[in-house]
Amino acid sequence: MVATYPRPRPPLTKLTEAQVARLPEIRDEWLDVFLGAGQTDRGRAEDAIVAAYGAAGLEAPKRFVWVASPKEGARVADVLARHAEQGLPGYRDSFAAGPLATDRIGRSPLVALRNDLRSVVGGKVIAQLEEEVLAHIPDHQLLGHSWFSELNRDFLREDAPYGLVESPVADEWRDAVHQMLLGRSGGPSIGYAAAMARPSAWALAKVPAAMTGQDGAAIWACLAALHEFGALDSAWLKAQLDIARLTSWWWPFMQTVVVSDRPVIHRLDAELRLHGGDGPALAFADGTCVWAWHGRWVPADLILSGWSADRILAERNAEVRRCAIEKLGWEHFIADGDFRQVGEAVDDPGNPGCTLALYDVPAAFDRADPIRLLVCTNGTPEADGSRRTFGLTVPSFIDDPLTAAAWTFDLSPAEYASLVRAS
Amino acid sequence: MNTLATLVDRFGVDVHAHFDGEVSVPVHTGLQRQGDVLIVPRQATTAASKRVPAAGVPVIRGVDGHTHVLLADGAVSYAEASDRGQVLGRLIVPEGATAWLAHPEHAYTGIGPGTYEIRRQREFRGTVQFVAD
DSSP states (O other): OOOSSOOOOSOBOSOOHHHHHHHHHHHHHHHHHHHOOSOOOHHHHHHHHHHHHHHTTOOOOSEEEEESSHHHHHHHHHHHHHHHHHOOTTOHHHHOOOSBOHIIIIIHHHHHHHHHHHHHBOHHHHHHHHHHTGGGSOOTTTTTSOHHHHHHGGGSOTTSOTTOOOOOOOHHHHHHHHHHHTTOSSOHHHHHHHHTTSGGGOOOOOOOOOBOGGGGHHHHHHHHHHHHTTSOOOHHHHHHHHHHTTOSOEEEBSSEEEEEOOOSEEOBOTTSOBOOSSSOSEEOTTSOEEOEETTEEOOHHHHHTOOOHHHHHHOOOHHHHHHHHHHHOHHHHHHHHTOEEEEEEEEOTTOTTEEEEEEEOOGGGOSSSOEEEEEEEESSOOTTSOOOEEEEEEETTOOSHHHHHHHHTTOOHHHHHTOOEEO | OOBHHHHHHHHOOOOOTTSOTTSBOOEESSOEEETTEEEEEOOOOSOOOEEOOTTOEEEEEOTTSOEEEEEEESSOEEEEOSSSSSEEEEEEEOTTOEEEEEETTTEEEEEOSEEEEEEEOEEEESEEEEOOO
16 A cells, blocks of 8 residues: 655744745735636646546546536536446446545545644644634635535426435436547537536436545645645645646546636635626636625626616525625615605714614515614715615614614613714 | 824724724723624623733624724723623723724724623514624
C-alpha cells in the first residue's frame, strides 16, 4: 500500500513574523482561486489530476471527460456510477469508468492529513490560520445552503421529495451521455439540452460524491500555508492545490475522470456572499445560472426585471420577498403598492429627521394573519436623491406608528417616546 | 472628548466611511437605540455577569455578517440571556465607567453608569420573528 504522504516535519507551534505577514497574501491568492472564472487550462489540470492519482497509489486514469458545469458533471457522473454498480445495458464500452474513487483520491488522504496535522501544528497556529485565512474565504456549502443542491432542483419530478427518489435513467439522457462520450455529438451541451427538454422524465436520485476543486479554496488555503511553512510535505497535497487552482467540481472514477470547467461568471458582494444585482451571480458556459441577492436564492426575474409591488405581495416566501423589496427599494414599494396610511406620521423618537408611518397591507401579503407595515423614512436625502427607508411588519391590531415602533421592542408607547438617541 | 475617530482607533471596531470621525459621541443613561438593538434602563437582576474584556463581547451577530459589539471603558459587566427571546442580555455600568456599543453601519453608542437590558427588535409575519440587521 503506497503511503499517501511522507512524514511531516518538526512541530510548528509559532509562526515567524515573515510567516504571519504571508497570511493575508495567501488569503488573497486563494480568494482569487475561489472566484476564478473563465477559460481553464485543461492540459495542466489533467496533469495535476494524474499526479493526484499517483500520490494516492492509483494508476493514472485512462480518460478525461470535460463538462461545462458541475450540474452537467453530476449527471454524467451519476450515469457512470450507476453503470459501475448495476451495469446499464447497451452502453458498456462508453460507460466503463470503474468504480467511483472519491474516497481514495480525496476523502481518505485528506482525513489522514488533517489527523496528522493535529499532532504537528500547534493550536495557536491553527487559530491564526482560521482567523486570518479561513474566515475570509467563503465556502458556499457552509452558508447553510449548498448552491449545488439548488441547481439540481430543476430536475426533480414535482411529485418526488427532493433527493429521495430512485428512478430509472431516462432513455434520452442516457443516449445523450453515450453520444457525448463517443465524441459524436456537437458537444456535451447539445445532448444535455435535448435531454432536458422534458425535465419531468428525469429524477435525481443522488449525486455521486465529488471533489470540489476551487470551491474548497478556504481549506486548501490553510493547507497551502502549512505546506509553504514546511509543516506538511505531501505530493498528494501539492497535486490537489494545483487542481483546485484550475477546476470546478470533478468526479474521479478508477479509470475515468469527469471534470467541470470553472464558471464564466462568479460574483460576490462586499460581505463575500453570492450576489448579482443585475445578472446571474454564478454562471457556467452551458447556461447553468444561479441568481442570488446578498447570499439568498431568488428567481431570475427578480434580478432581471425586478418585481412590482403586486408581485411582491403575491410571493409566499418571506426571505425572497424581502430581497425583492430591497431591490425595488422600500420607498418605491410603498409608493407602488398604494397602501392605505393608518393614523398620522410622527417623528422617530431620538432620531431627528426621521419619520415613522404605518400602512395597511392587503390580506394577500401574509395569508396567515393580517399585518401592517411600519416605515421609517430619513428626512435628509442621500447623495443620489433617494431617501433611506426601512420597513417592518407589525400585527394589524396596532393603530398608530409610535405604538408600532414600541411593539417591535415590546415597550409601552410612552416609554418608547422617551428615547434619547437613535443611530 | 470621545470623537468617533478616537473610539475606532482605541477599540478597533471600524465604521463605514461616510461617518464623520470628528463628531463627538455622547454618553447617555436613558433609552437608546442602535439600529435594531435597544438599550433599556432597567433594575439589576441577580443574573451572574462577566466582565467585558478589552476585545469586547458580541451582543448579536447579524445574519448579514455585521455584529453589534459591546466594548468597555472600566469595569463593565454583561450577562447574556440564556433563552433566545427578545432580551439579549443585561448590562451593568458602574460609576466612573462607560460602555460602548459599536456596529459598522451605526457607529458607536455611549452608555453611562446604570443597569440595562439589551433588547433586539421583532416583527410580525404570522408569528413573531426577530429582525436581523
